[in-house]
Amino acid sequence: MTASLLLRNVRPYAGATTDILIENGRITRVAQGIEAPAGVPVEDGRSEIVIPGLIEAHTHLDKSLWGLPWYKNEVGPRLLDKIDNERENKKRLNIDPYRQSARQSIQSSLMGSTHIRSHVDVDTEHGMWGVEGVMRTRDEYRDIVDIELVAFPQSGLLRRPGTLELMDQAMKAGCEIVGGLDPCAIDRDPKGHLDAVFALCQKYGRPLDIHLHEPGEMGLFSFDLIVERTRALGMKGKVTVSHAFCLGVDAALVDPLTAELAELDIAIMTTAPASRPAPPVRKLIEAGVRVCSGNDGIRDTWGPYGNADMLERAMFVGLRNNFRRDDELRMALDVCTSEGAKVMEIEGYGLTEGSNADVVILPGETVAEAIVTRSPRRRVVKCGKVVARDGVSIRTAP
Amino acid sequence: MTASLLLRNVRPYAGATTDILIENGRITRVAQGIEAPAGVPVEDGRSEIVIPGLIEAHTHLDKSLWGLPWYKNEVGPRLLDKIDNERENKKRLNIDPYRQSARQSIQSSLMGSTHIRSHVDVDTEHGMWGVEGVMRTRDEYRDIVDIELVAFPQSGLLRRPGTLELMDQAMKAGCEIVGGLDPCAIDRDPKGHLDAVFALCQKYGRPLDIHLHEPGEMGLFSFDLIVERTRALGMKGKVTVSHAFCLGVDAALVDPLTAELAELDIAIMTTAPASRPAPPVRKLIEAGVRVCSGNDGIRDTWGPYGNADMLERAMFVGLRNNFRRDDELRMALDVCTSEGAKVMEIEGYGLTEGSNADVVILPGETVAEAIVTRSPRRRVVKCGKVVARDGVSIRTAP
Known part of the structure; x- marks a missing residue:
């Protein structure tokens, strides 16, 4: 169930803008100006904050x-x-x-x-x-x-x-x-x-x-x-x-x-x-x-x-x-x-290369602003796949 | 700056559905099935909760x-x-x-x-x-x-x-x-x-x-x-x-x-x-x-x-x-x-006949649900006029 994805223009913990390449559910590269490998979808981060899940x-x-x-x-x-x-x-x-x-x-x-x-x-x-x-x-x-x-x-x-x-x-x-x-x-x-x-x-x-x-x-x-x-x-x-x-x-x-x-x-x-x-x-x-x-x-x-x-x-x-x-x-x-x-002893947690591609992209100038604003406009990535976007999940409830 | 308005199908404090007639900035009637006087706009309450401002x-x-x-x-x-x-x-x-x-x-x-x-x-x-x-x-x-x-x-x-x-x-x-x-x-x-x-x-x-x-x-x-x-x-x-x-x-x-x-x-x-x-x-x-x-x-x-x-x-x-x-x-x-x-010693505060027409209409089955949900979908009435609707004000900030 792992996927690949290029996150373009995201700010890890509200820091400097970068790209994050995800391959087969893992973060494989964090750098500016990464080219998307063939067949890998690109998600525009719009310079929003990215944090681990x-x-x-x-x-x-x-x-x-x-x-x-x-x-x-x-x-x-x-x-x-x-x-x-x-x-x-x-x-x-x-x-x-x-x-x-x-x-x-x-x-x-x-x-x-x-x-x-x-x-x-x-x-x-x-x-x-x-x-x-x-x-x-x-x-x-x-x-x-x-x-x-x-x-x-x-x-x-x-x-x-x-x-x-x-x-x-x-x-x-x-x-x-x-x-x-x-x-x-x-x-x-x-x-x-x-x-x-x-x-x-x-x-x-x-x-x-x-x-x-x-x-x-x-x-x-x-x-x-x-x-x-x-x-x-x-x-x-x-x-x-x-x-x-x-x-x-x-x-x-x-x-x-x-x-x-x-x-x-x-x-x-x-x-x-x-x-x-x-x-x-x-x-x-x-x-x-x-x-x-x-x-x-x-x-x-x-x-x-x-x-x-x-x-x-x-x-x-x-x-x-x-x-x-x-x-x-x-x-x-x-x-x-x-x-x-x-x-919870989760192995491979984080935003560095080699980490699981479980991340959240959300608006805010700083981490503090993201917390106090709690915008519902969030994109959630699980194992490299966007599973929720602005309050809509890929799954439906029974 | 006072206005008239008929609120159709609202539930005061999540109670039974009723209409509320506002004339010249005051609540003049609370009853079911009120006819809108000529020229008075109607706001569909959609059976939502109404509370005073x-x-x-x-x-x-x-x-x-x-x-x-x-x-x-x-x-x-x-x-x-x-x-x-x-x-x-x-x-x-x-x-x-x-x-x-x-x-x-x-x-x-x-x-x-x-x-x-x-x-x-x-x-x-x-x-x-x-x-x-x-x-x-x-x-x-x-x-x-x-x-x-x-x-x-x-x-x-x-x-x-x-x-x-x-x-x-x-x-x-x-x-x-x-x-x-x-x-x-x-x-x-x-x-x-x-x-x-x-x-x-x-x-x-x-x-x-x-x-x-x-x-x-x-x-x-x-x-x-x-x-x-x-x-x-x-x-x-x-x-x-x-x-x-x-x-x-x-x-x-x-x-x-x-x-x-x-x-x-x-x-x-x-x-x-x-x-x-x-x-x-x-x-x-x-x-x-x-x-x-x-x-x-x-x-x-x-x-x-x-x-x-x-x-x-x-x-x-x-x-x-x-x-x-x-x-x-x-x-x-x-x-x-x-x-x-x-x-604040506000005179005429409330939802009864004779009160100021300062009210909020908001979704929720009960008052408790309205509080814990805090939906941004609110309609705000001040002196009988709808001044805010679903996060958009009639006024703009400097």
């Missing part, structure tokens, strides 16, 4: 309501209210994981994402419905976006017997990542929960990406247990902690942990939430910690927000971290591109 | 960089860094208050705002340049938007001798509101600063709208002095405190103050910032406090963000306050519409 490193493809009638949200305030409401109403609301993940994947591609890490619910009510649906989307839409699956015990692991066996089944079926969730607050057995998910990682030789919403000292306690296991099991570079609100508390409490994150190469995913304490992006990156971002749930029973745009997410990263200077906005973009690629 | 209750029209070449922000982190950088570079960067306020006003109108409260810098470096420029815009563009001016001592009042005299001159020239700024942190003389601005209010019989960025206990101290003067001078209902980050600290500290805000009808303006403590919107509104919002600076030397869209601001209010339910998103919209109108 946006990285959606945390979302839930299986549960979006995208394209369904408006869901009137009257759900209670607690995390468990949202979890139970969703599980109990998923079938009634017709949230088919295949259809909905396909819809969101196309929307995501339109906005410029070329890679998605999706947590997918695994629970005793719906079994493998979510995993099978998202895997079908992954297979059918791999021409426009790469999807990896995290087997995610959204309703808890130990508190609902049978879930662990389903998690095992999901990993056996080909999920790339083991998921986890609030070992104290939801499962109420931090040792039991973490031993179980780390054991799955060991059994399948797969990384961990665990949701940790737990605030303050409780979250730091769970984090400490995660660090302990990462070290003991030799899983350096193979653990991501998503949300990690507890990293937003006092520096005196967080700084010692930050040093351990860097040492064990534990990655952090933040949506840069406005209403919660949040990981300090600049501080973590400067400490050498990989920090990625994601849109999390897009218009689901949890909340109505979201359009799957990782450029908008870069704006949220900027707003949450009080980034105002141009170099700070570049850091926000890095979180949504190169940092995300590091977390 | 968005209220931009806090911005800085005089200092936007909208339409100028990209400004590379390399400014230091402190508030004073931003204040000094702006004042010292305003002329060099060609930030002409007339031109820039006209540009932002048109953008604001395109997005559906029908009323703007603009703080306008008054300082010894630029004197009345800002006030005169924004007044010219106010006069020349009153067919599309109503603008009121706050005389604003952005660089401090007492710390820069001569500023108070200029503030007096600005009020004499017709500014509607007296401004103020961080009596402790910037002017370092809370009693002196507050006595001076309240004296101006008394002299001109005008309300106060004071910027209060001061955090935590310092902010609560300044707030206490503001409350004291509001009570002593009988200025109930005539004071707005903008930003008020200090209201985002512990409820135990803030609750007693909240009761006083309700008693003295002191209004709060919040941009719902993601990176700072912020006033708790629901709690304040439920206590009977008027709460409005604004976009603050739009793409200026302080920061690159902003597009003058108060519907986007409603989304930020929702995100900051963890509003997820549909009734909560309606509250976020109220902050950007009816609550703002109360703060």
Whole structure:
């Protein structure tokens, strides 16, 4: 499914204008005045910015309501209210994981994402419905976006017997990542929960990406247990902690942990939430910690927000971290591109010769302007082929 | 400048479809199946949502960089860094208050705002340049938007001798509101600063709208002095405190103050910032406090963000306050519409018969969907005339 293409007059990261030659899905030359080889189509970059594909490193493809009638949200305030409401109403609301993940994947591609890490619910009510649906989307839409699956015990692991066996089944079926969730607050057995998910990682030789919403000292306690296991099991570079609100508390409490994150190469995913304490992006990156971002749930029973745009997410990263200077906005973009690629361990990511030809062309004088403007006029290239242009995808949603 | 118009098939606040007859700039009938009087044009509402005009209750029209070449922000982190950088570079960067306020006003109108409260810098470096420029815009563009001016001592009042005299001159020239700024942190003389601005209010019989960025206990101290003067001078209902980050600290500290805000009808303006403590919107509104919002600076030397869209601001209010339910998103919209109108004391605001014909027609199944989607396909009616349609204004920017 790879293609060749000459991008004429584009500006990598808003720098000097150049041409980029793509052959068989890879960038083979970056230079001014490249002649198009015979038969290779030319795309006029119009001196717009080019960046590598946006990285959606945390979302839930299986549960979006995208394209369904408006869901009137009257759900209670607690995390468990949202979890139970969703599980109990998923079938009634017709949230088919295949259809909905396909819809969101196309929307995501339109906005410029070329890679998605999706947590997918695994629970005793719906079994493998979510995993099978998202895997079908992954297979059918791999021409426009790469999807990896995290087997995610959204309703808890130990508190609902049978879930662990389903998690095992999901990993056996080909999920790339083991998921986890609030070992104290939801499962109420931090040792039991973490031993179980780390054991799955060991059994399948797969990384961990665990949701940790737990605030303050409780979250730091769970984090400490995660660090302990990462070290003991030799899983350096193979653990991501998503949300990690507890990293937003006092520096005196967080700084010692930050040093351990860097040492064990534990990655952090933040949506840069406005209403919660949040990981300090600049501080973590400067400490050498990989920090990625994601849109999390897009218009689901949890909340109505979201359009799957990782450029908008870069704006949220900027707003949450009080980034105002141009170099700070570049850091926000890095979180949504190169940092995300590091977390997802994407080989050949970038704009240099030899890189995968997964890029986005978009208007703007500078990177900062591109982020704050978030123009819908984007051209998205996947494996050397233009797969989306000005809000129109080459694929249609079911 | 008033006009007549029949809006056919619109849904007030996403409710049942109806017609709205506008005559001479006022809504005269709301009913199904209204016949258009002779000569009155008909606008097909296409069953879209209609809401009253968005209220931009806090911005800085005089200092936007909208339409100028990209400004590379390399400014230091402190508030004073931003204040000094702006004042010292305003002329060099060609930030002409007339031109820039006209540009932002048109953008604001395109997005559906029908009323703007603009703080306008008054300082010894630029004197009345800002006030005169924004007044010219106010006069020349009153067919599309109503603008009121706050005389604003952005660089401090007492710390820069001569500023108070200029503030007096600005009020004499017709500014509607007296401004103020961080009596402790910037002017370092809370009693002196507050006595001076309240004296101006008394002299001109005008309300106060004071910027209060001061955090935590310092902010609560300044707030206490503001409350004291509001009570002593009988200025109930005539004071707005903008930003008020200090209201985002512990409820135990803030609750007693909240009761006083309700008693003295002191209004709060919040941009719902993601990176700072912020006033708790629901709690304040439920206590009977008027709460409005604004976009603050739009793409200026302080920061690159902003597009003058108060519907986007409603989304930020929702995100900051963890509003997820549909009734909560309606509250976020109220902050950007009816609550703002109360703060700006706009007479005849609303969608009922007798109201001003200042409305926005926009797509969406529900109010919540309209907010999270923020479609640019909006029709904006000012005084009964369609002044903007799908991103195109009847006016052009200088």
